[in-house]
Amino acid sequence: MVLTLPRKFLLLGSGELGKEFVIAAQQLGNSIVAVDRYANAPAMQVADKCEVISMLNGDDLEAVIEKHQPDFIIPEIEAIRTEKLLEFEQRGITVIPTAKATNFTMNRDRIRELAHTQLGIRTAKYAYATSLDELVTAAQDIGFPNVVKPIMSSSGKGQAVVYQPEEVATAWNYAIKNSRGDSQKIIVEEFIQFETEITLLTIKQWNAPTIFCPAIGHRQENGDYQESWQPAKISNELLVEAQAIAQKVTDSLGGAGIFGVEFFVTKDEVIFSELSPRPHDTGMVTLISQNLNEFELHLRAVLGLPIPQIELLTPSASAVILAHEYADRVSYTGVAEALIENVELRLFGKPDARPGRRMGLALAKGINVEEARKKALQAASKVKVV
Ligand SMILES: Nc1ncnc2c1ncn2[C@@H]1O[C@H](COP(=O)(O)OP(=O)(O)OP(=O)(O)O)[C@@H](O)[C@H]1O
Ligand SMILES: NCC(=O)N[C@@H]1O[C@H](COP(=O)([O-])[O-])[C@@H](O)[C@H]1O
Numbered sequence: 001m002v003l004t005l006p007r008k009f010l011l012l013g014s015g016e017l018g019k020e021f022v023i024a025a026q027q028l029g030n031s032i033v034a035v036d037r038y039a040n041a042p043a044m045q046v047a048d049k050c051e052v053i054s055m056l057n058g059d060d061l062e063a064v065i066e067k068h069q070p071d072f073i074i075p076e077i078e079a080i081r082t083e084k085l086l087e088f089e090q091r092g093i094t095v096i097p098t099a100k101a102t103n104f105t106m107n108r109d110r111i112r113e114l115a116h117t118q119l120g121i122r123t124a125k126y127a128y129a130t131s132l133d134e135l136v137t138a139a140q141d142i143g144f145p146n147v148v149k150p151i152m153s154s155s156g157k158g159q160a161v162v163y164q165p166e167e168v169a170t171a172w173n174y175a176i177k178n179s180r181g182d183s184q185k186i187i188v189e190e191f192i193q194f195e196t197e198i199t200l201l202t203i204k205q206w207n208a209p210t211i212f213c214p215a216i217g218h219r220q221e222n223g224d225y226q227e228s229w230q231p232a233k234i235s236n237e238l239l240v241e242a243q244a245i246a247q248k249v250t251d252s253l254g255g256a257g258i259f260g261v262e263f264f265v266t267k268d269e270v271i272f273s274e275l276s277p278r279p280h281d282t283g284m285v286t287l288i289s290q291n292l293n294e295f296e297l298h299l300r301a302v303l304g305l306p307i308p309q310i311e312l313l314t315p316s317a318s319a320v321i322l323a324h325e326y327a328d329r330v331s332y333t334g335v336a337e338a339l340i341e342n343v344e345l346r347l348f349g350k351p352d353a354r355p356g357r358r359m360g361l362a363l364a365k366g367i368n369v370e371e372a373r374k375k376a377l378q379a380a381s382k383v384k385v386v
């Protein structure tokens with residue numbers, strides 16, 4: 001099939017990741033309708049059109065699809081009524097990477113069952129619970145410490161490390177309170193004592209082999225990403241193993257697009273954690289590190305455009321800029337101080353702030369990863385959300 005541009009994209013979720021995707025898509029002349037649950041979301045600020053709806057509501061989704069008739073649906077968050085995406089796909093709209101992939105990764109249990117039970121991939125030991133009583137038993141079975149997470153959440157929301165039985169009830173309440181959507185189910189996982197963790201950006205193409213970006217290392221706090229760097233330190237042997245696992249899972253989900261496949265890395269093992277069927281937050285480091293960033297790669301994979309080579313230009317790092325207070329208007333200070341040599345900023349333009357909300361990012365290049373990390377952290381620390 002001969003590709004003609006522009007194509008029309010409907011972006012479901014309009015945060016910082018969506019904003020960069022819109023920019024990449026528009027650079028090749030495409031048009032984008034940005035959708036989210038609140039007005040003036042980052043991607044809406046650069047998109048052609050926008051819609052504010054509940055993406056968990058099937059009727060709302062139906063209405064925007066009817067109105068805009070997109071060629072592609074690009075999910076940007078997990079919390080979407082994905083059963084509806086299966087319907088749209090059957091009606092001939094291309095859902096990226098596939099409606100099945102969004103459906104399987106919307107909740108932690110489906111993707112875990114696929115990876116572990118169906119594909120036989122090693123994961124942390126895990127169990128599910130739908131009541132506090134069940135969680136008490138499950139936590140005993142898994143052992144302590146363990147990690148309790150809502151079945152539907154992201155960026156560490158509702159997640160807690162539980163060190164002893166007395167903490168189980170608090171973890172249950174916290175998980176249920178911070179669960180997205182209507183689910184009352186949690187997963188409890190064995191705590192993996194990893195040396196490092198990586199995201200392997202995996203690009204699945206319609207008519208070409210799957211390719212990988214150099215591994216990205218990252219550090220998380222309370223389940224949310226604080227800094228990432230590329231390349232990650234990992235032996236070739238473990239990297240090859242991670243690539244094989246990423247290929248296996250993404251093959252089984254099908255379609256085309258970029259996936260962020262997350263692994264825990266121990267001394268002699270890579271352990272599959274989870275994956276996003278879309279650009280990954282830790283992958284924002286590629287905005288500075290690679291010849292093609294993760295958003296450009298996603299776009300090219302979606303449109304079936306060539307990706308001749310992925311090149312790591314220089315060791316690089318990203319560090320997040322978080323809000324510390326509630327605010328219904330946002331300004332930033334310290335920008336001039338942050339912008340030293342080989343540093344860039346992305347200030348997302350989120351209309352309001354809450355403690356812990358990611359509001360921006362510092363990106364830095366260095367002669368090595370250590371220098372890049374130091375610069376990115378330093379730059380991020382200069383910028384204050386007020
Ligand atoms: N079983 C575990 N053992 C040790 N650490 C864990 C475990 N599960 C999660 N973590 C830590 O918490 C982080 C976030 O976990 P996870 O990726 O499952 O959450 P998430 O809410 O889906 O985050 P995101 O949406 O940002 O990817 C991990 O990157 C890791 O640092
Ligand atoms: N780990 C997933 C992730 O980073 N998702 C990114 O955060 C946005 C939500 O931010 P918000 O909660 O500040 O609105 C999402 O829209 C996406 O861009």
Ligand SMILES: [Mg+2]
Pocket residue numbers: 262274
């Ligand atoms: Mg994760």
